[in-house]
Amino acid sequence: MKCDICKKQEATVFIKQVINGVAKKLHACHACAREHGFDSTLPLPLLKDLLFGEAAPAPRRAAREKTCPACGMKASEFRKTSLLGCPACYDVFAEEAATYLESIPECPGHVGKVPVKERAAAELARLQKSLQEAVDAQNFEEAARLRDRIRLLRGPARREAAGGEQARRENPIGDGVR
Incomplete structure (x- = not known):
């Protein structure tokens, strides 16, 4: 897939933001993503001007972050690592996990060893x-x-x-x- 910005290079960065139920997607090459302020160590809001213009509403932070009562894992930790801490996390972070899984491109099939x-x-x-x-x-x-x-x-x-x-x-x- 080509970069949505330069339309020349292959896209290596995929950004998806949902605001008020409306999803906006951007595919960018590494150079364009870096040029527009996206760095894997920086938070996503730096790209809001590129993606959504200056009038984009800032995402609201929850007063209290979701935390798993069994292991103490926080939602921000799951978003950062994409790993859940215990079986109870699957229930606590079901919405976040579903959003994450939807963002993964479909796998063409099994690629490991076949018995x-x-x-x-x-x-x-x-x-x-x-x-x-x-x-x-x-x-x-x-x-x-x-x-x-x-x-x-x-x-x-x-x-x-x-x-x-x-x-x-x-x-x-x-x-x-x-």
């Missing part, structure tokens, strides 16, 4: 779909290749099942003697 069984199952499903497409297109050489790969993936489970069946055929009484 081996799930990876094999996904590969098997992909191969079966490709096999069906090859058969539908009457590409039988490709279908045979895919069938063989599917058999290789299913191999260990099939061999165990077949081995158990073979043992039952050899010893139908099941007395443990082979």
